[in-house]
Amino acid sequence: MRQKMRALMLVAPLLIFVVVTFIVPILSMLFRSVENDIVPNTIPGTVIALSQWDGSSGEPPHENVYRNLYIDLFKAEEAKQHTRLGSRLNYEQSGLSSLFRTTGRSLDDIGELWQDPLEDIDPNFEEGSFWFEMMSGSGGEDFLETRRELMALMSDEDMNGDVGFVPSEEIIQLLPWTARAYTDFALWAAIRDGDTVAEEDPWESVYGALGMDLTNPDTVSAINSYNGAGASALQAAAANIDQLPQFGFREAFTEEDKDWGSADIWATIKLYSPSMTPGYFLNSVDMTLTPDGIVMKPENQQIYTTLFMRTLIMALIITASCIVLGYPVAWLLANLPMRTASILMILVLLPFWTSLLVRTSAWKVLLQQQGVINEILVWLGFVNDADRLVLMNNATGTVIAMTHILLPFMILPLYSVMKTIPPSYQRAAKSLGATNWTAFWRVYFPQSVPGIGAGSILVFILAIGYYITPEIVGGTDGVFISNRIAYHISSSLNWGLAAALGSILLVVVLGLYWCYDKIVGIDNVKLGG
Amino acid sequence: MADGASNEAFVEFERVQKSYDGETLVVKDLNLTMPKGEFLTMLGPSGSGKTTCLMMLAGFETATHGDIRLGGVSINDIPPHKRGIGMVFQNYALFPHMTIAENLAFPLEVRKLGKAEQEEKVKRALDMVEMGSFGGRRPAQLSGGQQQRVALARALVFEPELVLMDEPLGALDKQLREKMQFEITHLAHQLGITTVYVTHDQTEALTMSDRVAVFDDGRIQQLAPPDKLYEQPENSFVAQFIGENNTLEGVIKEIKGNTCVVQLDGGEIIDAVPVNVSQVGERTRVSIRPERVEYNRDRLHADAHTLKAEVLEFIYMGDIFRTRLRVAGNDEFIIKTRNAPDQVRLKPGQEIEIGWLAEDCRALDAS
Numbered sequence: 001m002r003q004k005m006r007a008l009m010l011v012a013p014l015l016i017f018v019v020v021t022f023i024v025p026i027l028s029m030l031f032r033s034v035e036n037d038i039v040p041n042t043i044p045g046t047v048i049a050l051s052q053w054d055g056s057s058g059e060p061p062h063e064n065v066y067r068n069l070y071i072d073l074f075k076a077e078e079a080k081q082h083t084r085l086g087s088r089l090n091y092e093q094s095g096l097s098s099l100f101r102t103t104g105r106s107l108d109d110i111g112e113l114w115q116d117p118l119e120d121i122d123p124n125f126e127e128g129s130f131w132f133e134m135m136s137g138s139g140g141e142d143f144l145e146t147r148r149e150l151m152a153l154m155s156d157e158d159m160n161g162d163v164g165f166v167p168s169e170e171i172i173q174l175l176p177w178t179a180r181a182y183t184d185f186a187l188w189a190a191i192r193d194g195d196t197v198a199e200e201d202p203w204e205s206v207y208g209a210l211g212m213d214l215t216n217p218d219t220v221s222a223i224n225s226y227n228g229a230g231a232s233a234l235q236a237a238a239a240n241i242d243q244l245p246q247f248g249f250r251e252a253f254t255e256e257d258k259d260w261g262s263a264d265i266w267a268t269i270k271l272y273s274p275s276m277t278p279g280y281f282l283n284s285v286d287m288t289l290t291p292d293g294i295v296m297k298p299e300n301q302q303i304y305t306t307l308f309m310r311t312l313i314m315a316l317i318i319t320a321s322c323i324v325l326g327y328p329v330a331w332l333l334a335n336l337p338m339r340t341a342s343i344l345m346i347l348v349l350l351p352f353w354t355s356l357l358v359r360t361s362a363w364k365v366l367l368q369q370q371g372v373i374n375e376i377l378v379w380l381g382f383v384n385d386a387d388r389l390v391l392m393n394n395a396t397g398t399v400i401a402m403t404h405i406l407l408p409f410m411i412l413p414l415y416s417v418m419k420t421i422p423p424s425y426q427r428a429a430k431s432l433g434a435t436n437w438t439a440f441w442r443v444y445f446p447q448s449v450p451g452i453g454a455g456s457i458l459v460f461i462l463a464i465g466y467y468i469t470p471e472i473v474g475g476t477d478g479v480f481i482s483n484r485i486a487y488h489i490s491s492s493l494n495w496g497l498a499a500a501l502g503s504i505l506l507v508v509v510l511g512l513y514w515c516y517d518k519i520v521g522i523d524n525v526k527l528g529g
Numbered sequence: 530m531a532d533g534a535s536n537e538a539f540v541e542f543e544r545v546q547k548s549y550d551g552e553t554l555v556v557k558d559l560n561l562t563m564p565k566g567e568f569l570t571m572l573g574p575s576g577s578g579k580t581t582c583l584m585m586l587a588g589f590e591t592a593t594h595g596d597i598r599l600g601g602v603s604i605n606d607i608p609p610h611k612r613g614i615g616m617v618f619q620n621y622a623l624f625p626h627m628t629i630a631e632n633l634a635f636p637l638e639v640r641k642l643g644k645a646e647q648e649e650k651v652k653r654a655l656d657m658v659e660m661g662s663f664g665g666r667r668p669a670q671l672s673g674g675q676q677q678r679v680a681l682a683r684a685l686v687f688e689p690e691l692v693l694m695d696e697p698l699g700a701l702d703k704q705l706r707e708k709m710q711f712e713i714t715h716l717a718h719q720l721g722i723t724t725v726y727v728t729h730d731q732t733e734a735l736t737m738s739d740r741v742a743v744f745d746d747g748r749i750q751q752l753a754p755p756d757k758l759y760e761q762p763e764n765s766f767v768a769q770f771i772g773e774n775n776t777l778e779g780v781i782k783e784i785k786g787n788t789c790v791v792q793l794d795g796g797e798i799i800d801a802v803p804v805n806v807s808q809v810g811e812r813t814r815v816s817i818r819p820e821r822v823e824y825n826r827d828r829l830h831a832d833a834h835t836l837k838a839e840v841l842e843f844i845y846m847g848d849i850f851r852t853r854l855r856v857a858g859n860d861e862f863i864i865k866t867r868n869a870p871d872q873v874r875l876k877p878g879q880e881i882e883i884g885w886l887a888e889d890c891r892a893l894d895a896s
Contacts, residue, residue: 434635
């Protein structure tokens with residue numbers, strides 16, 4: 001037991017390193033490819049309200065959904081989270097990003113539609129301290145905690161701390177919308193801004209929320225029998241409902257952008273409401289999730305299946321050329337006298353001592369239309385000056401450069417396997433009457449197959465995930481799926497899609513490895529010895 | 530020599546030389562003639578050139594100079610696969626990716642024999658080495674002895690007239706090696722094949738061969754049947770290399786036809802047979818086999834010279850006794866006596882007198 005512990009301690013640094021730098025990132029990538037928390041976290045109330053809506057009706061959702069959207073979006077805008085939500089939904093339907101951005105800017109204006117008349121009715125509504133007095137009380141601790149949690153999820157920040165405000169249970173019952181909006185405001189002001197809630201003017205959304213409450217006749221009658229703090233102001237507002245806007249939040253949103261009245265937009269939001277989504281994976285195989293089910297994307301938007309196929313086929317071509325070019329070299333290495341072989345070995349290893357970027361750039365110099373190869377061909381008269389070969393910025397360039405770069409990975413395993421084949425086998429074959437070719441093909445080659453297998457796996461798996469070389473010499477025809485993944489990681493910032501593409505690549509490689517094991521047998525792969 | 534062997538030369542080496550680097554000769558002026566059906570062993574220490582000779586015969590090395598003929602035809606320019614020589618390698622060289630049957634069928638296949646004929650020959654060859662039921666296995670699934678049999682069968686399956694064996698029993702344990710030695714000789718004589726066998730094990734060479742060629746320093750030191758080689762070595766190297774041997778240094782005193790008198794460096798006088806000494810006064814090294822030394826005077830000629838000896842060590846070896854003596858200043862003088870009922874067991878410290886028949890004691894070159 002002690003011995004085992006000691007052994008474990010010895011491997012622990014590596015184990016921890018591998019777990020932290022390899023296994024955890026892979027798991028996080030797998031998780032990210034289906035994760036969709038941003039929608040339910042940013043607009044939680046809207047998502048719940050939207051679940052009642054039947055998208056197939058073609059009608060925009062009920063007023064209740066817009067009210068929730070207003071409350072959710074207002075605090076998201078305060079936390080600057082609404083644009084992230086917009087970007088996320090924009091992957092599924094273009095235009096949503098700008099819709100959320102512009103709407104975010106006009107949320108204050110919508111609130112003021114109610115704020116101005118309310119302040120006209122009773123100037124007390126202008127006072128932060130009045131609001132504080134009216135909303136505070138006791139019994140609303142649970143309510144406060146619920147709102148605190150939602151706020152933390154939405155803003156991705158720690159919202160713990162003393163708010164200096166507890167909503168009154170009576171007001172929560174009387175004015176449910178207002179209580180939500182005001183509690184959100186109080187949390188944000190106290191914890192994020194570090195202000196005293198009583199001294200701050202409430203958000204515009206609080207006025208909007210009061211407007212929502214006042215549209216309910218039951219609330220109006222309840223206000224009339226209410227005698228807590230701020231009762232007179234509330235009763236004045238209830239008595240002058242006709243001075244408040246005579247339309248709902250649906251109209252208010254639609255007024256700002258008519259897209260809010262479109263059932264399509266809401267269908268998309270509803271589709272991506274769950275916290276897990278197959279959307280990224282569907283995107284990765286050129287499909288999309290619609291309210292009518294999973295469908296193929298329009299043909300002009302299908303790129304990923306083509307890219308995956310191209311990556312596979314080109315990796316196979318590169319592997320095959322590595323076998324063809326590497327086999328004779330490995331054979332020479334294994335059969336030449338020591339001195340010559342070690343010089344040759346240095347030539348094989350030389351590329352390893354040069355930066356990958358430098359090697360690839362060197363290929364750029366060689367392959368371009370005014371480059372070394374074309375110049376020589378023109379000079380020798382093999383090619384007309386007018387139609388120089390296009391060797392770069394296409395698949396040809398990628399295949400040439402990557403074959404060169406991956407060649408050592410084929411030669412080295414082949415060499416180490418060939419080194420273990422005793423020359424007496426070929427001698428025996430010849431003494432038994434085989435010609436040189438038969439002796440090679442029937443006796444030597446079958447024994448070198450494990451080396452080909454090992455080299456092929458190495459080269460193929462390296463090739464399928466290659467990035468730098470195709471990026472530099474591949475142009476558009478010669479890029480791999482990894483270039484697209486890199487684009488989504490660093491340029492479009494669509495990490496979910498990048499993760500889904502990466503996961504598919506991982507599964508494809510593992511699948512091929514499994515097939516290889518079934519067909520060739522992984523025991524037959526030798527890296528030497 | 531085997532029955533049916535003719536005296537006509539089948540394998541001939543004529544003034545063959547071999548050098549790898551163009552400076553030092555590994556094989557120096559090799560001349561050898563083998564009749565058909567002979568079992569010839571090339572014996573020698575490592576680096577003596579015996580394996581090079583075998584490789585030249587097989588065609589894997591080319592002679593730098595000279596002619597190698599097979600059945601009267603020079604084979605210098607014939608590539609190995611057209612020589613039709615069967616060969617058994619030191620590590621068997623069974624193709625690991627083929628089954629035993631496929632291994633055996635390989636030479637038949639490259640000769641484009643029909644499937645049925647192939648199968649029949651493979652079966653016959655496997656039965657011949659008593660491996661009939663192993664056709665479907667892979668070489669790695671067989672023991673060393675079994676692999677050895679298969680390698681032999683593979684070298685014989687295409688019915689070559691000449692078979693070369695390069696230390697084929699080197700990897701086997703003693704008992705198995707002795708069994709295989711018998712089987713190989715038996716098979717070779719039964720099939721009437723000409724065999725060239727390379728080994729550095731002298732017992733193997735003596736027990737198996739019709740003739741043995743002892744190699745040293747790129748030359749054949751002696752080419753003779755085993756009994757002649759053992760009993761009548763022609764020079765010191767052969768005497769030393771084959772079997773156990775006692776040597777005493779001295780000077781020739783007198784040569785009278787088939788016998789000579791040698792004065793040892795300690796002053797003692799002994800009788801010997803002059804082998805490669807020619808004149809009185811020449812230095813010589815006399816050689817006597819341990820089992821030919823007598824200490825029972827009754828068994829010697831009345832006029833035989835004797836030497837005083839002191840027993841140093843007595844070793845009981847079961848079938849024989851091995852006694853170490855000090856004779857004429859040599860502490861390593863060994864005598865071997867059969868464990869017979871009337872045999873005397875010598876004790877250390879005992880003083881005895883030893884002698885031998887003059888014809889068992891050979892005066893050889895001093896080098």
